[in-house]
Amino acid sequence: MPPLLRLENVSKVFRYGFFGFKFKAVDDVKIVIEDRPMIFTIAGESGSGKSTLAKLILRIYRPEYGKILFRDRNIYEIDDKEFRKYIQPIMQDPYASFNPMQRPIRYLRETLVNVAEVNDEKEVENLMDQTLAYVGLNPIEVKEKYQHEFSGGELQRLSIARVLLANPKIVIADEPVSMLDASIRMNIINLFKKIKDDLGITFIYITHDLATAYYMSDEIAIMFRGTVVEYGRSRSVLSNPLHPYTQALQESLPEPDTKKKRRWMEKKVRLGEYVEEEEFVVKGCKYVFRCPYAMTKCKITPPPYINMNGVEVRCWLYAEGDG
Amino acid sequence: MPVETDAVLKAVNVYGEYVLSPEISIKAVNDVSIQLQRNEIVGIAGESGCGKSTLIKVLYGFLDPPLTARGKVMLGVTNNYINILSVSEDYRRENIWWKNISYIPQNSMNVLNPFMRIGDHFSEVLSKHLKISKSEAYKIAEEYIGTMGLRKDVLKAFPHQLSGGMRQRIVVALALQLKPSIIFADEPTTAVDVILQKVLLQFLTEKQKELQNTLVLVTHDMGVHAMITQRMIVMYAGKIIEEAPTENLFEDPKHPYTQALVRSLPRLGDESPKIGLGGVPPDLKNPPLGCKFHPRCPYAADVCRKEEPPLIEYEKGWKVRCVLYSGR
Numbered sequence: 001m002p003p004l005l006r007l008e009n010v011s012k013v014f015r016y017g018f019f020g021f022k023f024k025a026v027d028d029v030k031i032v033i034e035d036r037p038m039i040f041t042i043a044g045e046s047g048s049g050k051s052t053l054a055k056l057i058l059r060i061y062r063p064e065y066g067k068i069l070f071r072d073r074n075i076y077e078i079d080d081k082e083f084r085k086y087i088q089p090i091m092q093d094p095y096a097s098f099n100p101m102q103r104p105i106r107y108l109r110e111t112l113v114n115v116a117e118v119n120d121e122k123e124v125e126n127l128m129d130q131t132l133a134y135v136g137l138n139p140i141e142v143k144e145k146y147q148h149e150f151s152g153g154e155l156q157r158l159s160i161a162r163v164l165l166a167n168p169k170i171v172i173a174d175e176p177v178s179m180l181d182a183s184i185r186m187n188i189i190n191l192f193k194k195i196k197d198d199l200g201i202t203f204i205y206i207t208h209d210l211a212t213a214y215y216m217s218d219e220i221a222i223m224f225r226g227t228v229v230e231y232g233r234s235r236s237v238l239s240n241p242l243h244p245y246t247q248a249l250q251e252s253l254p255e256p257d258t259k260k261k262r263r264w265m266e267k268k269v270r271l272g273e274y275v276e277e278e279e280f281v282v283k284g285c286k287y288v289f290r291c292p293y294a295m296t297k298c299k300i301t302p303p304p305y306i307n308m309n310g311v312e313v314r315c316w317l318y319a320e321g322d323g
Numbered sequence: 324m325p326v327e328t329d330a331v332l333k334a335v336n337v338y339g340e341y342v343l344s345p346e347i348s349i350k351a352v353n354d355v356s357i358q359l360q361r362n363e364i365v366g367i368a369g370e371s372g373c374g375k376s377t378l379i380k381v382l383y384g385f386l387d388p389p390l391t392a393r394g395k396v397m398l399g400v401t402n403n404y405i406n407i408l409s410v411s412e413d414y415r416r417e418n419i420w421w422k423n424i425s426y427i428p429q430n431s432m433n434v435l436n437p438f439m440r441i442g443d444h445f446s447e448v449l450s451k452h453l454k455i456s457k458s459e460a461y462k463i464a465e466e467y468i469g470t471m472g473l474r475k476d477v478l479k480a481f482p483h484q485l486s487g488g489m490r491q492r493i494v495v496a497l498a499l500q501l502k503p504s505i506i507f508a509d510e511p512t513t514a515v516d517v518i519l520q521k522v523l524l525q526f527l528t529e530k531q532k533e534l535q536n537t538l539v540l541v542t543h544d545m546g547v548h549a550m551i552t553q554r555m556i557v558m559y560a561g562k563i564i565e566e567a568p569t570e571n572l573f574e575d576p577k578h579p580y581t582q583a584l585v586r587s588l589p590r591l592g593d594e595s596p597k598i599g600l601g602g603v604p605p606d607l608k609n610p611p612l613g614c615k616f617h618p619r620c621p622y623a624a625d626v627c628r629k630e631e632p633p634l635i636e637y638e639k640g641w642k643v644r645c646v647l648y649s650g651r
Contacts, residue, residue: 045516151603181370182543183580186587186599208516211546215589215597238591252521254546256588258570264550265528269521 002072004035004202005057005170010066012052023280025052026063027226030305030312033170033219035071037200039192041213041234044223050206053223054174057204058089070170084115088168092175094155098147104155105143108132108162115166127165135161135191153184160191164199174206189216210253214238222246225279225286227302232311242313244291285315293317330399331504331537332359332382337394337408339374339381339561349607351377352392353561359505362535364528366552366569368545368584372604374561375541376429379507382539383426384408384415398423399504421448425498427508432490432515435482441493442478445500452501464500471496471530488519492526499530505537512547524551545588549573554640557581560605560615563634566642577643579620614645622647 012026221231230243339352351374384407397404445464512520602619617627
């Protein structure tokens with residue numbers, strides 16, 4: 001069986017400034033997502049290129065280099081109508097996802113008619129009622145309300161219902177809970193897990209929150225300045241990180257556990273002298289300016305993807321022979 | 324009383340209200356009384372809209388319309404107490420802000436003036452408050468920046484030439500330069516990555532230890548509270564619902580809301596299923612009768628729907644606003 005989604009050396013170049021300063025927002029990303037239901041997390045800080053990567057998969061941006069393959073077909077060779085049936089997004093801001101002038105239910109109905117191509121009116125209503133109930137909303141109430149009458153959590157559930165009506169293979173969720181309150185967040189995340197188990201949908205979940213990523217995801221890719229530095233099973237990446245950047249992330253994460261306070265306070269973070277722009281344009285490893293193990297080689301040659309017991313890591317420390 | 328002498332700030336029955344029109348007003352802070360002690364780190368936690376940011380604005384005396392405040396905020400200044408809310412804003416500006424209380428606002432990396440060099444930010448504050456010339460102030464700033472562990476040449480830089488983490492440390496250094504007895508920090512580390520966050524939080528706590536003053540940290544991130552604070556205040560719908568030493572609050576939360584909040588937090592290495600809280604926070608324009616939390620509370624009884632429960636002392640230094648603990 002071909003993998004569900006394969007990214008082959010994907011790069012996206014952005015330009016900014018008067019002189020056309022160029023940098024790669026996504027740089028040589030290679031990811032394979034197998035064809036089985038799972039939650040694949042892309043984690044990284046702001047500016048790491050995780051949202052750009054999501055937009056590349058959604059065909060909002062076109063990559064300058066490399067290919068994105070859905071079941072071994074280039075996504076640019078799939079026509080729009082078919083593509084929408086395979087890959088669907090859930091956006092970050094629930095308040096901006098729906099047109100405030102119309103009832104959100106209209107958007108759901110249109111998705112059913114246009115994407116899922118259900119034309120029988122009775123079936124449309126039936127499917128909507130079922131799906132709304134499944135995501136934990138009351139169908140009768142939803143149909144009467146406008147966008148401003150919903151809370152953020154309810155709107156995000158509506159977005160999820162809309163996605164389910166399209167019945168896609170992959171759902172790309174870009175920070176879907178970051179705008180929600182902590183007490184509500186877990187309910188939405190549990191809903192994702194339930195959908196994955198019940199309906200066999202693969203989620204590409206984009207976040208900067210490592211604790212949530214650990215809780216929900218099966219596999220995780222850690223991004224830094226456009227490159228994937230490490231990816232594999234999330235248990236092993238987050239519990240025993242290999243890349244120095246992932247290690248630094250794991251050590252800095254404040255945890256809601258007062259027993260860990262002393263260790264956290266005692267362990268100081270080393271913040272090297274670096275300029276953000278330089279990190280984008282350096283030829284070799286992007287982390288070289290901050291890395292405590294940096295070697296001369298790191299600055300010149302980008303490290304290859306090295307497989308360490310099923311985890312792909314891009315770091316010269318793990319290279320065979322001359323590591 | 325020994326407690327009284329140690330209190331550096333006492334707030335008694337403070338209200339903070341956003342008056343939008345004669346009919347509509349939002350009570351973002353509703354009858355809050357707290358005491359801040361010398362040399363402690365206090366965390367204020369709660370969801371967005373619970374009034375935590377408004378509370379520190381009121382305590383700081385920064386009242387921009389439509390925010391209005393009532394009550395008493397007594398600030399300890401050399402064996403005397405001044406009510407921050409009763410003095411004029413000019414008085415606050417000249418005698419209280421920067422000198423006695425400093426405020427680090429949200430997204431602190433973007434509050435520096437882009438047209439001013441970093442050094443001018445420092446010398447402006449110094450020359451105004453110490454009534455000295457700009458060049459003298461600049462010299463003091465140069466010395467000071469060294470003691471903060473920052474390089475002297477940052478004084479010549481413009482804000483855009485520095486990284487986000489550096490700018491945040493500059494803002495913290497600015498807030499601390501007149502050695503205030505209280506620092507309010509409102510979500511100082513949101514919008515930065517976890518590594519920078521740790522650098523900044525360690526910087527803040529180190530300086531707090533040196534100056535032995537009071538740091539009040541407002542954030543929704545419970546992880547930060549667990550790592551930094553000694554005592555916590557949890558707010559819900561404008562009220563304090565629990566006040567406890569941080570360790571107790573995480574180990575054995577008492578209020579049903581705090582319980583749900585703490586239990587829903589994901590942790591690295593923890594695979595047990597987590598359950599969030601149902602319902603939504605109340606609309607403050609039209610808050611529910613009785614306990615503000617009762618529509619979402621699994622233990623809600625008839626009395627909760629009718630009467631607002633008082634803040635009950637559960638143990639020394641541990642207060643809960645819930646009828647479950649009133650029979651004790």
